[in-house]
Amino acid sequence: MANNEKTIEIEVLRYRPEEDDKPFLQSFKVPFTDDMSVLQGVQYIKDYLDGSVSFRWSCRMAICGSCGMMINGVPKLSCKTFLREYYPGKITLEALKHFPIEKDLVIDLSDFIGKLESIKPYIVPDAPRALEEGEYLQTPRQLDRIAQFSSCINCMLCYAACPQYGLKPEYLGPAAIALLHRYNEDNRDSAKAERMQLLNAHEGVWGCTLVGYCSEVCPKDVDPAAAINRNKVNSTIDYLLRFVAPRGGN
Amino acid sequence: MDTIKTDIVIVGGGGAGLRAAIAAAEKDPGQCIALVSKVYPMRSHTVAAEGGAAAVTQPHDNLEYHFNDTVAGGDWLCEQDVVEYFVAHAHEELVQMEHWGCPWNRKEDGHINVRAFGGMKIERTWFAADKTGFHMLHTLFQTSIKYPSIKRFDEYFCADIVVDEGRAQGVVVIEIATGRICFIQAKAIVLATGGAGRVFRENTNGGIVTGDGMALAYRRGVALRDMEFMQYHPTCMPGTGLLFTEACRGEGGYLLNKDGYRFLEDYGLGPPSPEPRNKFMELGPRDRVSQAIWHEKQKGRTIDNPHGQVVHLDMRHLGEKKLRERLPQIYELAEEYMGIDPAHEPIPVLPGVHYTMGGIETDGRTATNLPGLYAVGECASVGIHGANRLGSNSLVELCVFGKVAGEEATQFVKTTSNSPTGTLERQASEIGNRLRGLVDNPSGKERIAVIRSEMAKSMEDGCGIYRTEAGMRATCDKLAELKQRYRSINIEDKSSAWNTEWLLAIELGYLLEVAETIASSALNRKESRGSHQRLEGLEQRDDQNYLKHTLARYAGEGPPKIEYSPVKITKLEPGIRAYGEAGEKAEAERKKKKEAAHGK
Amino acid sequence: MSTRKPYVRPMTGWWLKNPVYIRYILRESTAVFVGIYAVILLIGLIRLSSGEAAWNGWIDAMRSPGAILFHCVALGAAVYHAITWFAVAPKVMPPLYFKGEKVPVEKLVTAQYILAGVIYLVLLGLILWS
Ligand SMILES: Cc1cc2nc3c(=O)[nH]c(=O)nc-3n(C[C@H](O)[C@H](O)[C@H](O)COP(=O)(O)OP(=O)(O)OC[C@H]3O[C@@H](n4cnc5c(N)ncnc54)[C@H](O)[C@@H]3O)c2cc1C
Ligand code: SF4
Ligand code: FES
Numbered sequence: 001m002a003n004n005e006k007t008i009e010i011e012v013l014r015y016r017p018e019e020d021d022k023p024f025l026q027s028f029k030v031p032f033t034d035d036m037s038v039l040q041g042v043q044y045i046k047d048y049l050d051g052s053v054s055f056r057w058s059c060r061m062a063i064c065g066s067c068g069m070m071i072n073g074v075p076k077l078s079c080k081t082f083l084r085e086y087y088p089g090k091i092t093l094e095a096l097k098h099f100p101i102e103k104d105l106v107i108d109l110s111d112f113i114g115k116l117e118s119i120k121p122y123i124v125p126d127a128p129r130a131l132e133e134g135e136y137l138q139t140p141r142q143l144d145r146i147a148q149f150s151s152c153i154n155c156m157l158c159y160a161a162c163p164q165y166g167l168k169p170e171y172l173g174p175a176a177i178a179l180l181h182r183y184n185e186d187n188r189d190s191a192k193a194e195r196m197q198l199l200n201a202h203e204g205v206w207g208c209t210l211v212g213y214c215s216e217v218c219p220k221d222v223d224p225a226a227a228i229n230r231n232k233v234n235s236t237i238d239y240l241l242r243f244v245a246p247r248g249g250n
Numbered sequence: 251m252d253t254i255k256t257d258i259v260i261v262g263g264g265g266a267g268l269r270a271a272i273a274a275a276e277k278d279p280g281q282c283i284a285l286v287s288k289v290y291p292m293r294s295h296t297v298a299a300e301g302g303a304a305a306v307t308q309p310h311d312n313l314e315y316h317f318n319d320t321v322a323g324g325d326w327l328c329e330q331d332v333v334e335y336f337v338a339h340a341h342e343e344l345v346q347m348e349h350w351g352c353p354w355n356r357k358e359d360g361h362i363n364v365r366a367f368g369g370m371k372i373e374r375t376w377f378a379a380d381k382t383g384f385h386m387l388h389t390l391f392q393t394s395i396k397y398p399s400i401k402r403f404d405e406y407f408c409a410d411i412v413v414d415e416g417r418a419q420g421v422v423v424i425e426i427a428t429g430r431i432c433f434i435q436a437k438a439i440v441l442a443t444g445g446a447g448r449v450f451r452e453n454t455n456g457g458i459v460t461g462d463g464m465a466l467a468y469r470r471g472v473a474l475r476d477m478e479f480m481q482y483h484p485t486c487m488p489g490t491g492l493l494f495t496e497a498c499r500g501e502g503g504y505l506l507n508k509d510g511y512r513f514l515e516d517y518g519l520g521p522p523s524p525e526p527r528n529k530f531m532e533l534g535p536r537d538r539v540s541q542a543i544w545h546e547k548q549k550g551r552t553i554d555n556p557h558g559q560v561v562h563l564d565m566r567h568l569g570e571k572k573l574r575e576r577l578p579q580i581y582e583l584a585e586e587y588m589g590i591d592p593a594h595e596p597i598p599v600l601p602g603v604h605y606t607m608g609g610i611e612t613d614g615r616t617a618t619n620l621p622g623l624y625a626v627g628e629c630a631s632v633g634i635h636g637a638n639r640l641g642s643n644s645l646v647e648l649c650v651f652g653k654v655a656g657e658e659a660t661q662f663v664k665t666t667s668n669s670p671t672g673t674l675e676r677q678a679s680e681i682g683n684r685l686r687g688l689v690d691n692p693s694g695k696e697r698i699a700v701i702r703s704e705m706a707k708s709m710e711d712g713c714g715i716y717r718t719e720a721g722m723r724a725t726c727d728k729l730a731e732l733k734q735r736y737r738s739i740n741i742e743d744k745s746s747a748w749n750t751e752w753l754l755a756i757e758l759g760y761l762l763e764v765a766e767t768i769a770s771s772a773l774n775r776k777e778s779r780g781s782h783q784r785l786e787g788l789e790q791r792d793d794q795n796y797l798k799h800t801l802a803r804y805a806g807e808g809p810p811k812i813e814y815s816p817v818k819i820t821k822l823e824p825g826i827r828a829y830g831e832a833g834e835k836a837e838a839e840r841k842k843k844k845e846a847a848h849g850k
Numbered sequence: 851m852s853t854r855k856p857y858v859r860p861m862t863g864w865w866l867k868n869p870v871y872i873r874y875i876l877r878e879s880t881a882v883f884v885g886i887y888a889v890i891l892l893i894g895l896i897r898l899s900s901g902e903a904a905w906n907g908w909i910d911a912m913r914s915p916g917a918i919l920f921h922c923v924a925l926g927a928a929v930y931h932a933i934t935w936f937a938v939a940p941k942v943m944p945p946l947y948f949k950g951e952k953v954p955v956e957k958l959v960t961a962q963y964i965l966a967g968v969i970y971l972v973l974l975g976l977i978l979w980s
Binding site: 007016019044052060063064066080104108109117121131134137138140150151188 | 582
């Protein structure tokens, strides 16, 4: 590296479950160049300053969804946030909000995984189709209806942005509802009725009070708030329809 | 020691591992399948694949073309019977992905759309924007949830294979959240741990792509085949190595040198045309294009960049609308990581290590020579990529052979039984003690990061795009030294829960092992073929002596023992590997010869 | 014993910790003003039904500086609420297509303002005309 090297202060909210009762801030001075991401900054800390700092990462290109953290209070992907944006100020890093901290910047996301599994995130076809019959037809327009909602990388930034999730962890939450919507809107699927029950519940779309921050922080323009609020409409229609034409028991 | 009893354990939750798990669950819903992955499956590096997946789709295309492209693209080091199976099953597997919900791009009438890709004679690459791997991986992961017999062990790190009575009988894993070491007993094991790109410095791979499965199998006596063949992708981001997919060129992007000249014309890939033409110019195979960039650099015709010598990927003529629609992620990478608007500026690019052609030696049905052990995906060498993989062949490989692996393992489970659990547990707990010993190493003084970066640098210096005898020897010596120093590795973090430093140390051990097989295999192949290019009078392919696979075998502490095995040729005799106009001529001649032979 | 000990951070005072949340709370609290305004109107109706004197008393009360101030604040609150609502309304609707292209969000938002303006003018016209 060049000798006119700049350094930036990075504070990390540490929590070591085997030693600490509660988290504390630890500060590091990190040399950096203009093209370095926040992730590279934390990697530098781990590699050369304190090997015990723990965090998740892999792809470095904003697609694997591992590296989310609170960067100066805002949920972001650390691999696509750059140190230069904060210099000469300091950066404070914290594990994603609203999730339990396992260690340092690592959260426990098993709650979300459970929710993802619960929404039947797969195509349930009307009648199974043999491979020899080839692909289902889907026009670009039909694809467009699901394209944005199928771009979710499960990075959990939206949950860290959602105070309702922080207050009521039962709430299904933005990404899970966006994914549910993606399958409901897919012309190849026929399990909408079953998924609607999840949405109609109190922990479903009605857990949302339209703070709208989830869509603002989403790094992939999924716009989960749109999925949630469109389904408030759907859920209401579904509710009314049940008075008009009650469905048989299941 | 906690023991978990299963029928099959699959190590790896990427495309290959998930496809294998689903196949096993469909074949026999009654068996218990453990799916172990050191990251949540959807974080696996399959997620990063951008361009697409190849299968013969259009009426004017046929299996033979795909076969010829693959074998010639691999510079004749492919197992041709396996390639035949591969091309024949590619299409149905992609249709299967479609049935499971993969959002493939479509034509107006609702049918699948295909795009052009390097080294492919006809457009046959299925794509989901420029996030094909992402969509395939999430589709597979979400579909796998349907099968109750797949029990996932997310964020469990596989640290060893337990072998008894000459059979693989389980794996030792670390539960990352707690640091607890467990033994997962199984009658069959499928390794699907991905490639080893992280042995190099400038690479397109994720941090988890550390060759774990390769090193594990290797230490257990299974050979690593053709490891010298590492693919350099010509268009990567300077500094980080992040990938700009080949689809950039498939959609019509140009490569320019510092004079704004489409230099590939000078390297047997011409003549140029304004529209992309399959197997010409920018759509030549990756090894050739990367090598051309290297030559441009020697001639001083590249462009200075803080991160090295670069050329330009120019897509300005494609226009913002098309770029946003077909290559949205590329647009985002250029804008956010480099501050470049590709609709108005060319993108500086340079070659970076991308793909591990070699891997764990298997037969055409994914079985290794250790009974009970299977390998599939980038960690395996099933024989379809030879000396150079064609882009978009490997995502399909995950599906085609993932399915084979799942079914073969299921079959094997029915014919075998485990040794007494006590015996296996004893072995597992010895392994556990050794692993934990790494943390408590009293002689620890070496920093993980220092050894890792010295290794990566040395690999780049000695085993890069062009290789010299002295360079490779120096790398071999360096690796021996680093392995020595690795013994006194220091882990500052002594805790158990989420001790990622401990895992990094174990991974570094794998990396060093794999690096050594690459360097030794390269040193011993005294010819140039595909991605293995030598200087000093060895610039030509030498079929007489080297139309054979390299096998690197574990030989204790030192470097591997290098052996060779024959290459299976069925339909396509070794010929001239040419692209551009020369390629068309060569193909016409091949055809003529074939017709003459038939005429007789 | 497990080495895990997940730490759950408290939510106390969450709404003060981020400008977005403050704006959200502000938006929600505008409902209070709109609510009070509705109650005042309701009282006016009751007064109207209980004779002319009562009605005039209510009218006088409405002319007091306090009442005028309140109405200004309530108007401000209602406008703020409307703006935030216009901004999120496109999220609630399924995507609209025009000649095969998705109608962009900004256009939808603008359309709402135009619509609101037209309704306002029509109402104004009606009042002036009567
Ligand atoms: C940037 C990029 C773009 C690409 N684009 C294309 C393309 O367009 N077309 C194409 O055909 N190919 C492409 N490829 C290649 C292709 O994506 C990969 O070869 C393929 O995805 C590898 O899949 P896999 O399942 O073998 O491994 P991976 O997806 O890498 O998965 C490996 C799995 O193994 C697990 N694992 C590893 N070690 C351990 C351990 N010790 N313990 C537990 N679990 C472990 C990991 O957690 C992970 O789940 C691209 C590759 C890259 C890097
Ligand atoms: S919806 Fe957006 S923010 Fe939420 S998990 Fe998905 S990609 Fe991340
Ligand atoms: S490291 Fe994969 S999203 Fe940031």
